[in-house]
Amino acid sequence: MPTITERLRPIQDAIGQRTLVMGVLNTTPDSFYDGGRYATLDAALARAEQMLEEGADILDIGGESTRPGAEPVPEAEEIRRVVPLIEAIVARYPNAVISVDTTKSRVAQQALQAGACILNDISGATFDPRMLEVAAHTGALIVLMHIKGTPKTMQQNPVYDDVVAEVRATLHAHARRALEAGIPKEHIWLDPGIGFGKTVEHNLQLLRGLPELRTLDFPILVGTSRKSFIGHILGGLPPEERLEGTLATLALAVAWGADIVRVHDVKAAVRAVNVADALCRR
Numbered sequence: 001m002p003t004i005t006e007r008l009r010p011i012q013d014a015i016g017q018r019t020l021v022m023g024v025l026n027t028t029p030d031s032f033y034d035g036g037r038y039a040t041l042d043a044a045l046a047r048a049e050q051m052l053e054e055g056a057d058i059l060d061i062g063g064e065s066t067r068p069g070a071e072p073v074p075e076a077e078e079i080r081r082v083v084p085l086i087e088a089i090v091a092r093y094p095n096a097v098i099s100v101d102t103t104k105s106r107v108a109q110q111a112l113q114a115g116a117c118i119l120n121d122i123s124g125a126t127f128d129p130r131m132l133e134v135a136a137h138t139g140a141l142i143v144l145m146h147i148k149g150t151p152k153t154m155q156q157n158p159v160y161d162d163v164v165a166e167v168r169a170t171l172h173a174h175a176r177r178a179l180e181a182g183i184p185k186e187h188i189w190l191d192p193g194i195g196f197g198k199t200v201e202h203n204l205q206l207l208r209g210l211p212e213l214r215t216l217d218f219p220i221l222v223g224t225s226r227k228s229f230i231g232h233i234l235g236g237l238p239p240e241e242r243l244e245g246t247l248a249t250l251a252l253a254v255a256w257g258a259d260i261v262r263v264h265d266v267k268a269a270v271r272a273v274n275v276a277d278a279l280c281r282r
């Protein structure tokens with residue numbers, strides 16, 4: 001298996017040149033869109049192969065839903081859900097770039113041993129502070145996301161004076177902690193956490209505020225895929241009916257400075273960001 005540095009190189013070379021697409025693959029029973037679809041290893045592996053063929057730059061493997069109200073999953077269960085799948089993907093695609101969507105350092109550690117090279121932590125490494133150590137010691141890249149509260153409580157009346165300024169300040173603090181822990185700057189990506197302790201209006205303000213988040217001078221990852229604010233704007237459409245709305249957010253996220261988009265629909269997203277890149281990145 002190539003080293004973490006070797007596997008990350010093509011991704012890092014592409015940052016700033018084009019928008020990267022991270023495909024979502026949840027092996028959970030209860031994720032808000034793909035929960036239960038990829039619960040067996042065979043189904044999940046087939047989906048991974050499909051997303052790679054469709055042009056995913058990164059596969060984001062998750063074993064714990066973080067939808068509003070979700071309960072935490074025990075560590076051993078989360079490991080059982082993600083590690084065998086990561087091993088199976090890298091056995092077939094040794095150069096695949098795999099991230100693990102977890103807030104637990106032991107899950108992260110085992111996922112990296114199995115072949116992941118990116119840690120995607122929706123808590124910004126605040127739920128388990130050892131996360132930063134794991135990234136620093138292994139050379140993994142880490143995505144630090146903004147969340148207000150925990151998945152269980154985050155949608156209970158979130159309030160901000162200025163959501164863009166507050167999220168920017170928190171992400172700045174996350175990045176500083178990561179640098180102090182010894183993670184190199186080029187191994188840190190930031191994410192405003194669309195839908196994580198935000199109202200519909202907060203999500204819209206954060207997307208419009210991406211240029212301000214860009215001034216932190218780290219790559220910005222944006223995850224809008226099929227989220228409820230899109231359904232809300234469209235009169236209450238369910239997750240299955242939110243693809244077109246998602247694509248609209250992707251085009252504008254690229255225009256406003258996103259470097260990586262996290263999506264369920266890889267083929268459609270790759271086409272959308274390729275056109276957006278042709279318009280915006282000259």
Ligand code: HH2
Pocket residue numbers: 024026028030031032033034062064065066067101120121122143145191193194221222223224262
């Ligand atoms: N959104 C979700 C999960 N992980 N990670 C990052 N960095 N950014 C996001 O916006 C983000 C994320 C929620 O989506 P999904 O994984 O489809 O749902 P669930 O949490 O129910 O598994």
